[in-house]
Amino acid sequence: MGLLRKFLREEDAVGVVEIILILVVLIGLVIIFKEQLVSLVNDILAKITSQSNSI
Numbered sequence: 001m002g003l004l005r006k007f008l009r010e011e012d013a014v015g016v017v018e019i020i021l022i023l024v025v026l027i028g029l030v031i032i033f034k035e036q037l038v039s040l041v042n043d044i045l046a047k048i049t050s051q052s053n054s055i
Helices: 002-009 012-032 034-053
Strands: none
Touching: 012 034
């Protein structure tokens, strides 16, 4: 019983779990909005390329 109480009081792993959950949410958002993100990046790179040719 003492081992269980010690485990429940241990909070070192809470930070790791929070970081993992944040990463999972970010990866999920990237997967959901992948098509929009790819088109946005392509548009930005096309504008950069066209404007750099005019210099």
